[in-house]
Amino acid sequence: MLHSRVRRLPGRWAAVTALVVSGVMAGLPGCAPAQAGGGGPKLFPTRDAQVDYTATAGGRENHIRVYYQAGGRHLRVEARGQNSYLLIDLPARRMQVVMDQTKAVMDMPFDPDHMRSFLLSDTAHYTRGGTETVAGVPCTDWTVTVDQGSGRDCVTADGLILRAVAASDTGGPSGMIVATAVSYDTPPADMFAVPDGYRTLSVPAPRAAAPK
Numbered sequence: 001m002l003h004s005r006v007r008r009l010p011g012r013w014a015a016v017t018a019l020v021v022s023g024v025m026a027g028l029p030g031c032a033p034a035q036a037g038g039g040g041p042k043l044f045p046t047r048d049a050q051v052d053y054t055a056t057a058g059g060r061e062n063h064i065r066v067y068y069q070a071g072g073r074h075l076r077v078e079a080r081g082q083n084s085y086l087l088i089d090l091p092a093r094r095m096q097v098v099m100d101q102t103k104a105v106m107d108m109p110f111d112p113d114h115m116r117s118f119l120l121s122d123t124a125h126y127t128r129g130g131t132e133t134v135a136g137v138p139c140t141d142w143t144v145t146v147d148q149g150s151g152r153d154c155v156t157a158d159g160l161i162l163r164a165v166a167a168s169d170t171g172g173p174s175g176m177i178v179a180t181a182v183s184y185d186t187p188p189a190d191m192f193a194v195p196d197g198y199r200t201l202s203v204p205a206p207r208a209a210a211p212k
Contacts, residue, residue, distance in 0.1 A: 039128075040120075040128075043122055044071055045070065047070055048070045048184065051066050054177065064078065069187075073090045074088065074089055074090070076192055084101075089110070095107075103197060120159075123146065128141075129142060137160075139162045140154065141154050162179040163176070163178045
């Protein structure tokens with residue numbers, strides 16, 4: 001399971017990735033249409049973008065920057081104060097932790113069914129709400145219902161999530177992300193690739209449970 005691998009990630013990435021994986025968003029699709037059925041929001045950003053988020057869950061706050069490649073198939077996730085970053089390749093179903101200080105990378109399988117991140121799900125039910133402005137960009141509020149629960153997302157016309165709130169069992173918020181800055185500058189293509197010369201580290205397999 002991806003969650004067991006997360007606990008072996010270096011430094012604060014274990015906490016940051018756990019926030020992303022366990023998360024505050026609707027489930028990430030492995031391969032989905034460009035727009036949800038029934039007139040829902042676009043599921044993938046249709047433009048290159050860079051979004052700064054404040055993410056809060058379980059009493060912990062992180063400042064995260066996400067670079068989106070148009071079409072939403074590749075993401076780069078950076079956390080403030082880290083010398084490493086995540087690269088997510090959706091078509092290949094791979095996630096890599098790139099550590100610049102040691103010029104190393106940890107490569108592991110990526111299961112979209114266990115990822116709740118910064119894109120929408122093709123299996124969710126969407127109910128349109130009103131419009132708002134977040135980080136200076138207009139977005140539409142959607143109530144999102146999935147098997148695991150419900151939440152509210154504010155999504156731009158070009159598919160960027162600017163705010164997402166996951167509901168707890170009691171109906172209150174259990175976690176949220178809010179965009180604080182949005183840029184539509186095109187990032188260099190090499191931002192989504194591991195630099196040349198980095199060595200690949202193996203991810204230890206989870207220990208077998210002790211017999212009872």
